[in-house]
Amino acid sequence: MIKRLFDWLKQPLGLIAVGIVFLAVFSVAAYGLYTTQQSPAQPIQFPHKTHVAFGIQCLYCHPGAAKGPSAGIPSQAKCWACHQQIAKTQTSVLLAPLKEHVESGTPIEWVPVAQVPDFVQFNHRAHVAAGQNCENCHGDMTTQTIAENPQVFNMGFCLDCHIKSAGEDQAKLNKLADCGTCHY
């Protein structure tokens, strides 16, 4: 069976088939890679840079970051607290979805951008307490509209920083490079 397959593959037609298959696999992979590097479609085209430009602190909308594992996405009540006082909210096409959700009382379904896999236990608080700024991981929000993922959150990215920040302190390195610090 396998031998027949190999024989067939050596035929010109077979070589073309191999080429097509290779191209198919490659393009699926390439497309997959491409999609992960794009900001996902969000229900509202939320412009981070506009909000940052108004001088709103990150922690105003994502207060969980200083207190616990999850930074959190703000409730629409929080959005509305400011936006109901802004005249543009009533007219803007981009803001229409917000108005709609608030008026109909349905939650906005955001697509999370900065994610770690399920087997990673990440805690914002410890990172904020260690003096890390939001932009170190999440990029410069003064230039982003919809949040993008400036880097892939893989283990190399995390560990690189963990080791650097431990420096020469052996006890700290033991803690920061320990598998059990993030995986359990």
Added chain:
Amino acid sequence: MATVTDLKITELKLSEAEGGKWGMVIDQDICTGCQACVAACAMENNVSFVGDVDSGYGRSMHWIRIERFWEGEYPEVKMTPNQPMMCQQCGSATCEPVCPAFATVHSQAEQLNLQVYNRCVGTRYCANNCPYQVRSFNWRDYERPEPLPNQLNPDVTVRTRGVMEKCTFCIQRIHKAQDNAKAEGREVVDGEFTTACAQACPASAITFGRVDDSESLVSQLIKHGHGVKHLEELGTLPNVTYFKGG
């Protein structure tokens, strides 16, 4: 980017003097075998139930089990004291060196035996090499029909098929307690938190704490009692002390 060789993690010293960090004391004389610890562990750690057929094959995934044996013939039958058995978090664990994927590693920071699920490739060498038989393997993706997943603890990874798992001494609780203490600028206090099994135990037969702190309750119990550590003669340096009592 750092590579593995850059890491200068201290080699574990396997001397007797090297005690663990976290330890447990179990009083078998008052353990009633009620299984509250087993249930509490399963609920805390997202342990899958495997169903009747796989249970029959010995694939149930209890991270902690209560062993008991019969002694003597009727009418002089006696049950040996209930023996809750879970990962002994050995200082020199036999499961660790056999893992080809470095998924079963020793935590330098917490002195625990870790199981890194995302590294595990399911060779099951570690389970075969564990003298306490406390590791359980995910033979399948065990079904948790909706809405049961609502109960899952978000602090603990949900394991999938082909992954080994075992008692972690509730490392998520250790981290949470340490994180809380750090946020408040203090050290973790003895008894501030405990493992799910110790917390539930109606007989308070399980005590958990720092064995490297001579003032902690576990250290005091170990010091003043006649406890045994199981299979200590193998040189595994287990961190669970049993009081047989009676």
Added chain:
Amino acid sequence: MSEQFSRRDFLKLAGVGAATTAILTGCGPASRYVKREPYMQMPEYNYNGQSTYYATTCRECPAGCGLVVRTMQGRAIKTEGNANHPLNLGKTCARGQATLHGLYNPDRVTDPIKRSRGDASSTNVDWDSATQTVADALKNYKPEEIAFLMGTAPDHLFDFVSDLAAATGINAPVRFGALSMFEARATLSKAAENLFGKAGLPFFDIGGAQVVFSFGSNFLETWLSPVSYTRGFVGLREAKTKQRGYLVQFESRMSQTGTKADEWIPLKPGTEAMVALAIGRLAFESRGDALPRAFVDVDPLDVASKSGVKLETLERLAAMFAASAGSLAIPGGPSLGRSNGLAVAEAVLALNAIPDNFGKPGGVYFSVMAPNETESHRPASTQEMQEFVQKMADGKFKVLFVHGVNPVFELPKAINFKGALSGVEQVISFATFPDETALEADFVFPDHHGLESWGYQRVATGSAQPVLSGSQPVVSPFYNTRATIDVLLAAAQLAGGTFASALPFKDEVEFLQGKLTPLMSEAGGFFSAADINTFSAYFQQYGGWWKLDGAFGTPDSADVLNRNLNGAESEFSEGEFFFVPFVSPILAEAGANKPWLQELPDPTTTVMWNTWVEINPETAHELGLENEDLVKIVSEFGEIEAAVYKYPPIRPDTIAMPFGQGHTAYGRYAENRGVNPTDLLGQQVNEAGDLAFAGMKVKIEKTGKKLPIPRLESIMGVYGEALGEEH
């Protein structure tokens, strides 16, 4: 593409492509497209990623232990004991832990339904028509034709229906539960009444005792208040300030409690009363005291030959009991479930007169009354249930409301609750789970799960402090369920007449506040408040209200020994083996639908997920039976098939079976799993009206079949020939 390269192969290759992508990127694109719904309005006390804890009360059994439930983003994650609660002091049993598998059980009753009886299929109705149905049932029948059958928890609903009954003339609610049936609560209460002149639930201070003689009492398993009694057992064992206490268990089949005993006395079933009396007599003789009337008639030599306990053993135990200042004797378990159950209870309670421990530490007390309790209340005995069933069969009850109890499963088949339902015109169940009784109802209007409910439970025993344990919803209701009190209140308004004016409450919470109001002026509480809203807020926050101090009642022991006590042997029906059903220490009465409880090994046999029958290995050998041989157990009332488990600590003339499995409904984890030993039981009751569940003999027949039963002890698996094969 040629025929060698099929579409299937192409898809496989495409899959490889996707997998490659996943590996290259660390996490696949699919996992990125998760949706997150933030709160529309975040509760003030919530933080993202941080847990909120709510105090409430466990409803897995009527004991009333306090729980603190960890919730996160509106989901209940973990139950933990309420450390301040006087009954359980932060501890829970396995059933309390697994209660979340009830809350998130995949087989709950999700909507109000209507069905033809016995038909598993049903049609949904809306709550308006459900309320109308209840209203019609209340309005269209005479009050005396309306009956409520309720479980042993929760108490606030029982109080509500009691108040409703008092105001409208409908029948007072009757409560029942399998646990109270197997605990023989009526027998304990009646024995106390006969000996001490006052009915009530005795409390045994095991923790303060030195020598405990337990006659079948399973106080470490499901008995009355297991978490509290386990703490008592720890007190008995603790050797810090005193000697390590000694526990002797008298029972024909070693229970889980028996496994913790220092000595196990396998007496012949039915001889418990005479053994207790013989010990009493020998104890008095060992002291050289004059024999009181209670122990005069018993002949220890005769008892030794009848019970199978050697005279030397009786003498030794009697001397031990007489010598210790901290002796305590406890009746319970199967020894009360016999024709002479009341005599056993009296004889064993009377033993406590030897150290005269009544009302003293390490002795026998009366349980304290809970805060809003006026008289000692106990669930219906089996005899009272028989009367209830008779009225159903006779058509005296036209409408039956059922809440929190599953009598079709729990009562012996011989009592035929299911058959008697045909005499009832309308059966309305408020079941949370699709149990056997809900299957036989015309309507099921599901109540919330206990963790979604308001309420309270009186702590009947186990704590010296009077405790009213409070419940509050820890999560919002998951399904389209409704609190039964709210349904009844709305229906009462619709029904009009006396019903409309009977209970002037807006909803369940207002009713509860009405019940809590008297506590505000009561002295000795650990909190109080000037207004009811603050008081209820504290009540929720702390998980109940209790007094800071309290003392158990002292039984009047003046006449305990100055009476004739009956030491006659129990009567048994014809058969080969004494039959001892016992409540599964893990599943108890309603645990079978929780998958993790099913997977917890039984503490003595380590069996999971099934029913077994315990047979002494010698007997099994004589009968040619091996482990997992399927045998038929035949009584005069029925027959069931179960797998043999060779159990070393059981008398050769006795077989035992756990109660808890054998459901024909009750969700996917319980259905068609194991057998129900109550199918074998008859109608016989003891003098106090409790079922003589351990009062019969049965026959065993081989079937030639095998049934593998999963056991933890068999780590190699139980399928033998299939070992090593991928199943």
